[in-house]
Amino acid sequence: MDITQQTIKFYEALLRVTGDGIVITGESQNIIVVNDAFCALLGRPRTDILETNLFDWLSQFDNTIIDRWARLETRLHVTGENQIDEFRITSNGMERYFSVTATLLRQAEPNVMAAIVSTWHDITKLKQLEQSLKEYSGNLEILVNERTSELKAAYEQNSAILYTSIEGFFKVDLDGRIIEANDSYCKMLGYSREEMLNMRVSDVEALEDSDEVKRHIEKIIGMGGDRFITKQITMQGRILDVEVSVNYIKDSNIMFAFIRDITDRVSLENALNELNANLQKRVEEEVEKNRQKDHMMFEQSRHTAMGELLMNISHHWRQPLGAIGVMIQDIKDAYKYKELDEKYLDTSVSTMLNELNGLSKTIDDFRCFYARDRQASQFSLSHAVNKAVSILEEYFRGRNISLERDMDDSITIHGYQNEFSQIILNLLTNIKDAFESRAVANGIIKVNSYRGQSGKAVLTILDNGGGVGEDIIGKLFDPYFTTRHKSRGTGLGLYIAKTVIEKNMNGTISARNIDGGCEFTIEV
Amino acid sequence: MRDETILKTLSALYVEDDAAMLDGLAKFMRRRFGDVYLAKNGKEGLELYITHNPDIVITDIEMPVMNGIVMINKILKIKNDQPIIITTAFNDDDHVSNRCVNLIKPINVERLIDAIFCCIEGKMREAM
16 A cells, blocks of 8 residues: 555545544535535435535525635635634524534645635534523623612612601711711701711710710610610700611621601690690580589579479468468357357367368478489389379369379389479479460370380370470470570470480480370380 | 448359368358358359359359359459459469459458458449
8 A cells, every 4th residue: 555545544534533524625615525424414425425516415504504605715715724614504403503614725736726625513512501601691790780780779779868868867886986977967966977977976965974875885786776765965055856766787886877856746745745634624624514514404403393392382282271261260250150169169170180281291292202312213103193293283173274194003113203203293394384375275184104015114295285396396305495484494304304314214205296285205 | 340231131152162262261151141152163153153143253263164264254244343352372463353352362351351342332332
């Protein structure tokens, strides 16, 4: 084997052994030599490839490759130097990258176009790595940029907040020196920033002395922070109420404090407290006034009741007194007419004693009627009504007023009997007055009682006195409301009736116009 | 001293709802008048007045069924100059009449007799 033969063999072995595709093309891109790796790249046997046009193969991958190859060739010819380019080939759906190094194989004869040797080194993996690295670093950069700008924004924002905040902000070192202060705090205390930065907390503190400030700082360090209210003094000597929130930053050994002027709030709070106290006092005064008014009202109504009592007693007494008067004079007259003997005297004396006993009984009845009940009891409704009726019975008889009673005598109710009887008397007296002022000729009062559906006792008192004006029927139970002349009543009777029945007896009292009269209904 | 015997020639109507009062004053009147008619209310009184046409009427005001004022007005319609004496416990416009002699209770019998004479003297003058 000669040297040439040997060299060829040697190069052929080299072509085979390399993993890179190697192809030698002629001047019209005709494939002259191709190695196994390049055949594998095209996926065809060598016999199919040799003497075919490289462009035919490349064009099946991508049209732009042909252009790139053409430019590569041009550069090779112009420069005569090795050219490197990257080719991307898509085959079987897979993207592969090749680093192509092309070199000009010069012939001995200058006018003959040179062949081109190109090696196709698969850099797909490298490319992928590069790509992911690129992506990664790209993301990283974005991330870093984002975080940086976030931090920057946050920092700018924070410092903007801290320095433009309406709230005061300052930093203090562990010795209590003010090492930073925002405008608000400077303005709050009336110092310039330079002055502020030359001061200690104890210089502006108005409540704690320097030892206390020192202990407070120790406490803040120990607890990591504190929130408290104190007083600080301004440059002008004004005392401010301030609320301070301090955080101890361990890493930088400083304290970070927000401070708020709450002087207005505190003075408002004080004013409010004072107002509340005054209000409380006012309420107590009004309650006392009301209590006195109530008391006075009950006194007034009691006076009225006493007046009525006197009137009723006098009514009861007039007839018997008149009779006794006549009987006394009759004794003298009988003597004069010689009729007086022992029998005559006995009859006269016993008749007079009878009348006197009646007078005495009237007093007892009235005293009993107006006595204050010592305690609540279960009592007969009919009995309580009859007691009230008995007081006016004489009067009714004289005025031709008829009283029709239809009552369930078995009903008993719980409460204060005399108080209840007085209420009934008050209702009957109102009716009597209405009959009188309206000159009702044949007054009729109907008193009924029965068990209501709810099991409560119901008492109705109906008259034919013409009823109450619809405009005032709603006011009947108001205090000081009266239809009577001022000298006759206080207008408290029905108010007190309502109070007693609702509060003391847990019942109701109401009034309505019906059948040409007024009907009161009491449910207890 | 007046001569009370003259009353024996006269008749009287007494209207009073209180039984003790009616009984008591009835005795006085029976001793003095010829005829005495008693009524417990205005209605009875009016009926007796129409039946007996008494010379003098003595009446209470506050009475059941028909009160004294109503009865008096009805009597005065029948006989415009009928002498009437009112006995009442109440000295007010509702219980007195300017057409009558008004006596306030308790009754003093002497004053009642004065009033009766006052009435019949007018009557006597008329008669003469």
